Amino acid sequence: MAEFFDAFYEKFLPDDVRIMSWCPTADLLLLVSPEDTISLYRTHPKASKIWSLKTVTRSIIKLVTWCPNGKEVVIGYEDGSVNRVNAAYHSPELVPCWTPNSDDLSPAPVTSLVWIHFEFTKKHMNIEGFDADAFDLESALPQLSQKVPAEPIPLIPTMKKRKIQLPLKPTQSVEKQTLLFIGNAKGQIQIILNGIFPIGSVNIHEDKLDPIVLNISVPDDISSVQVLTKSGKKDNNFVLHVVDINILEKMKEQILSISKIQTELNYLLDYTTLNLSVLERHHESYCKRTMKIATKAADYMEQENDQANAMPEVELTGTLAIGSVTENLRPYFEEFLTTQNIKIIDANVTFSYQNSLRLICEHILPACERMQLELSKLMGYSLWTQRYGDFLETDSVQSSIDHFSDLIARLHEFASDLNHLATTFQAFIKWITMITIKVSDDDSSVEAQNESSLCEDPELVLEFLNKDFIKDSLSEYFVPQTPKKANAETLSDLLTKAKQSYYKMLKKPSDTLSEQIVVTSKVFFVLKGILLDQQPRDNVISITTVSALNQSQNER
Template identity: 25%
Template structure:
């Protein structure tokens, strides 16, 4: 046995639940928090989700051509297991519904500041994603009235669904497909909880060259903890091929995200619905425009045929003038008669009438059944925002401006007014169009009867003034041009586009206010002189977890170091520090910074010695803080038979022998700080006897392959291990209380 075992340790190993092989090497893998699903990204940039309990059954695969030039760099699940988030090399983040394989949201990084320092990292690739939900126990004292005071107004609950727009393009930036999504589907159940998706890239905006490598968040969303590698110039280590870093913990106060989370959640739901409605209006307006262009092109086909007659007869005239002469005299000119008999024909006339009539009806339908109801629904949502604007106590700090919301209402009302005018114009032109074709059809028939010396039929009841009006103003079917393009200001943004821009600006204003309320509360300098070259100290792995125990919140940081003589052999460290509660901060706000500087942290050093070969040490391949007590490690060592053995081991990190160190420190400019970092403080004490040797609670030797990566699901007691060749995985049940003889039917309860 190469591990030192606890006396009370369970000898039941991690139970093997399944093992699978894949064709392409796996780059990223994540376990669903609620179901027996795996989300996988291969090194060929193929993304798929599969069931793992029996055979590895893929339930969907992202199409290969989807964002082909944008590589997936990070992925994570929403806490309810219904949505996965993908982070890309371009900095984009895309959310996919697992059930429907549709993109439900797409986020893009802001443009890089042209004045950014030349030595800063400009890469915007998303290198980590974390999706958390506020702990429900943090809201147990919130009564039902507080939970529901911002819920959807009852009137909105009884509104009918918006009609599906025919031939509408997918709204990929929001809902995937407008034909399958409705406004009421965007409504969540009234709740006081909020989800938070945190993404990080290599361009940490911390006024230093920093790479965010890990993040966590407190259960009540009051703090975000980042771990960054901050570059600096080392006076000790000088190497042309090395890069000197320090590992820094940064604690951010989330500001409005914590103090106004109910209001933010309500606004985000309202903004999402408004986004849907503006896209719905835009798509409807585009369909109106497309049908109008189709009506114009059909009319142009028959008008252009008259131009052929003019060319054939070397004549100069206009079709409208010929029709007016025909209407006034009752006899067509030779040019018009040739056009009617040889080019338009009676069948062509009926086709012109049929297509034109269909276009008129289609445009009316788009306005009546789609765009105008969408505008009315949008006005209702905007009026709700007006009510929020008047609630200064709750919404003043969230960037919601009553005057700005009213300006969007004015734009929406202008669009409604324009739609009404369009309807009036369409109704008038439609009547004239029908009268024109009835007259022309009658005259067409009379021409045929005259050719055969037959008596003419009695003229139908036709309004000659409407026929004349149509010939004069609508023959080319261009009577709606002014509703789409303002001839006085052709560069003017169309109203539907303006609605989208202004609504996006409104939601962005709230987002900026929330982001700007996040403040750096403290730094903790963990270790200096991290080197990415051939010399110095290497940070191998790092994981973090926030644990709440008896109304006190602790930050646990586990990391592994190796490299120089100072940190050789490889060592495993666990740092524990506490966070101030809201009550502690509010009790003495003036001495808060002082109290931070006087706070203490605790740290432990875990000796990775091999029990069978005392002069040798384990090598850690991967590690994760599994839950609030247990840490899982993939460790490799040499046994007494000179064979290399890899195992998954479990230790209780919360009960390790911690030693107190001073800090954390308030460091405004890290490069100028002369503080001693946490790790160096411990090494300077030269008292490593106080620290803990590796004491394993349970372990299992991995015989299937040589492991390389560990992925865990602490909520369901599962661990997934990836092979070194990245083509094989095993899934283990880490619950040491289960019966070894439990059958597969009971194991299915994990689903």
């Protein structure tokens, strides 16, 4: 009589389970519910949920698989996309891993995911008296700030500040590299290095068969890939493809050298994009606060005189010129621009000014300079045409360097203009505070109100009233101008152009490798009696017999 293993633990889960996957290195279990909620459980000593994540995509989850190191999971969807999740995060996020071509009107669902090791040991030459780190320029640069940038103070006091998290800095890990194979229902296979970089693709599509990738198998030497497909047009017709991917092994050192730089560049791009978004929110904050001063002045002027065309900048310019306040503006100073309100406005606006400058000087510019350094390494590779000529073009790398140089130059211009704006604003605040004090002082004489010492920097105050009181002199750095001005692109547009140039530059390695990945053989066969659409899984679990064998036995 057969003996059964004893169940050592039992736990009733709150949700049904549609997909489950065990971590290859730890006692972790990933579960997917029918509602596509992903949950990670630790199973020892008892099952306990670590985190739960609801996917934001509308597409249905088809497959999940673990990275060989047990730290990451990839999720394949019905729309053909694949996301990556770092299981080590307490609050995990979905990160795009692969997205189908936007031109494809009917993307195929993911049908197979295989993630394997891609080992490589680089040979180190020990030359006596030579310091390998002597030319390491990165060590001479200041450390990139890991301090989370401050968000602007909310305009409405009851609103909470947005919580942001800097991207995780890539570590100089000695862990093995990996290859992720993604198969879909159109017979297409994508090869992703480390779950991040697309380095090649295979298309085994045939119109007469319309193959659906069922299973991908990779041997230890990674010289070839066996792909089992099922015909989408003929029931029970299967094809076993053998794909030669020996080029990946042959070009392994070049692939990994470029991917190492690409890892750093991707991190720096994410870091810059996040900090630039915070910079844009600070700009929006101080603009709204300064313009609110003008809006309130216009409201008070219209209350005093309905027929008047409210022009607060003109009224305040007159006040600056003669040193006295008109009757139209007196309630404005008495009720709204109190010394307490001025202090609050000053503190909030100055907070955004200072943090904007800090973002540029401590976060964005250092990241851009490091990107220039990494791109210069790729430039060096591109000049080594014998080894990297098939992967990098010098002109393409130079184009990326030029785009980031334009962004850096524009950031320096913005920092200079913002610093000057902060100076004019402080002169305005100092003057407006003195006006408020004079208005609120009932015992002050007319002579006291007309004292020349009332405004110490009239030129700076006048400049603020003309350029930033009802306008936004820095809008050209954040809002596209109409008509477009020469050399006045927004920071966001410049970063987008730099990204596009960068992605275009690194598309060549994938194209080069894809051209040399070919199908070397095919084996057609029929499996009678097996209807995959009636099976609980899309993969063929085992094959015990084929029709040709049955036919030969019957003939005997």
